[in-house]
């Protein structure tokens with residue numbers, strides 16, 4: 158195990174890499190820790206969580222809503238969780254998003270620890286303090302930005318992760334490479350997802366490299382007024398179609414990245430859109446999806462990145478260098494219909 162810390166605003170987050178879930182026994186006192194997880198994690202790893210009160214929710218995006226938040230708050234009150242409580246979210250990005258949000262609002266805020274169990278949560282969702290829930294088909298409309306106290310990485314938890322979820326997670330890894338790291342992009346081109354599934358050392362190095370990439374951005378811009386916006390590459394269209402068409406998050410982001418790479422080609426002369434599409438294909442991710450442009454446009458207009466009549470789109474100048482460009486809705490509509 159090795160430990161790394163990042164201090165953002167007034168919170169220091171400890172990252173316990175290559176750790177074991179059993180470390181929770183030291184980090185999470187039984188009398189004040191409340192675990193939030195989902196039914197899949199509970200069925201695979203529940204035997205390691207027996208000493209704490211566990212609140213389990215149904216898996217997946219359908220649980221990211223205010224009714225589930227209310228259910229969790231009720232359970233916390235029944236369990237007599239006080240202001241000294243720590244909420245520990247153990248699961249994929251849906252669980253870490255909900256747990257982080259409940260920790261931000263329960264009794265005006267209690268401590269939070271996270272144990273990401275999917276690739277997507279390990280490299281992205283658990284990092285940087287953003288949490289939230291959806292309202293209907295609109296993604297992450299209600300949420301908070303608040304850093305967790307610790308994040309524990311136990312790579313052995315990935316043994317139960319279904320292949321489809323490995324694939325999902327690589328969408329965010331490819332996103333990081335596209336916007337921040339050309340070397341990682343080439344490295345991913347030379348490998349296959351199966352290499353990382355087979356080799357825990359290779360996987361740990363890739364996860365930790367992605368944590369460094371994301372946390373370096375968050376350190377500079379926690380509240381997303383500048384460079385953190387780059388992390389939304391692929392997400393503007395991705396979020397607009399994810400819930401309406403019930404797409405896995407990684408698939409939606411993958412389709413969104415191909416769209417944004419195409420926009421980058423037509424607006425900035427970006428010449429590697431084909432390479433991005435091929436890399437996504439190599440990692441079993443979809444490049445295209447038949448969606449209704451009007452539905453997508455409607456949802457994009459509800460996006461948090463809209464100001465007035467323009468939507469901020471993250472585009473690529475080259476691999477490893479993104480920019481944010483406000484695009485008039487009419488221009489996006491034209492491109493969506495082309």
Ligand SMILES: NC(=O)c1ccc[n+]([C@@H]2O[C@H](COP(=O)([O-])OP(=O)(O)OC[C@H]3O[C@@H](n4cnc5c(N)ncnc54)[C@H](O)[C@@H]3O)[C@@H](O)[C@H]2O)c1
Nearest residue numbers: 197216217249250251252274275277282287314317318406
């Ligand atoms: N807060 C952020 O900064 C941020 C960033 C990226 C994505 N997200 C959010 O993350 C969510 C997607 O994350 P996700 O794909 O991890 O979602 P998820 O939590 O739904 O996990 C995907 C599926 O894998 C299962 N699973 C997870 N780990 C497992 C394991 N070790 N063994 C067996 N099954 C396991 C879950 O039960 C679920 O069925 C989206 O809601 C997205 O908006 C948030």
